[in-house]
Amino acid sequence: MTTPTVVKADSAADFLRLVPRLVGMRPARSLVLAAFSGSRTGSALRVDLPAAGADLSAFADLYIGLICRIDQVDGIAAVAYTDATHREAIRGPEAALLHQVATCADRAGLTVKSVFMVAADGWSSAGHGSGRAAQPLATIQDDPVGDGLLDSGLLGRDLLDIDAAVRLSERPPAMQHRFERAVAARLANGADDLLQLDPSDRIEGALTATGSGFGLPDDATVLLAAALRIPALRDIVLLQIGWGAEFGSHAWRRGGEDRPVTIDEPTAMAFTGGDMARPDPARIERAIVRLKDVAALTPQDRRAPVLTSIAWLHWALGRGTLAGRFVDLAQSADPGYSLTRLIAALLANSVLPEWAYRDTPFSAQASRWRTTRARPPTRRGRR
Incomplete structure (x- = not known):
């Protein structure tokens, strides 16, 4: 304590x-x-x-x-x-x-x-x-x-330096093209196994990998980039970043069930900022650094999924300004990307996650994804 x-x-x-x-x-x-x-x-x-x-x-x-x-x-x-x-x-x-x-x-x-x-x-x-x-x-x-x-x-x-937080490292076009070919090959040849088998262990490894260091598209980074381009897996990656591999596995199993996901379920509430336990800020900060590396390796016109994912992570930390900056970058890459439009709408309406309004810190001992309490009543005197 x-x-x-x-x-x-x-x-x-x-x-x-x-x-x-x-x-x-x-x-x-x-x-x-x-x-x-x-x-x-x-x-x-x-x-x-x-x-x-x-x-x-x-x-x-x-x-x-x-x-x-x-x-x-x-x-x-x-x-x-x-x-x-x-x-x-x-x-x-x-x-x-x-x-x-x-x-x-x-x-x-x-x-x-x-x-x-x-x-x-x-x-x-x-x-x-x-x-x-x-x-x-x-x-x-x-x-x-x-x-x-x-x-x-x-x-x-x-x-925090806002400009530095948004800035991506520069990568030579030839390196970006090699990386894009590797991601496209991963999606063409092996996307099905990412959906058919619980990917949480592989996602966890990809999040913590450091890359080859030789400008070559290493398998872990390629896997992470590929997963972010499949909407169902992208959402699992983001939930796993915030609440850990156990919740990522739960989200994958829940996505494979035959009944619809309702808004009061943990996976839906986590993704939309509902009444959830606070996500792990240290994991999110590390993941932002990792995803910025992925974005730097990705050609400009293919960056919307990873840039939007970074925007969601900043939004989950309560950083509306930085989330908005990454939304702008994502929209410049692909104005029609659906998750970008969702986050832009949340920001336009000044919506932040419920946990951003609580003074309770993240606790590794507490449940990371169980709902915690009902929303507090509106203060008297508000119109």
């Missing part, structure tokens, strides 16, 4: 220094909503600022509604990050957005702890009655509290 560590923020500047750790990246052109339970926060939601002319009330209402689904939440702190100057921001749409956020939060029964504006040339409180004089950005850019905890791993060592 691990003991929760409390990081105390004694001032507004201390809190703003910790916000990047809460969202795992340095926010830019963003709205961040930190969810509080009493005086503590351990989770936050980051979204892009709304487009010019957007309905700010509807925008705020949507994301306050998502915050209300987090376990035991009773308050928020809101931070707007903008490229505008501080003088422009406190009189512009960023300030109007923060006002709408505070209004919607109050209507939902949430305590508004703090509201901040972080502009291109300074930051300040943006709450009602605040002096709103800009403070230097340097006062929130160092992270003494977070840096002191990095060695323990409690706040994570690296902040």
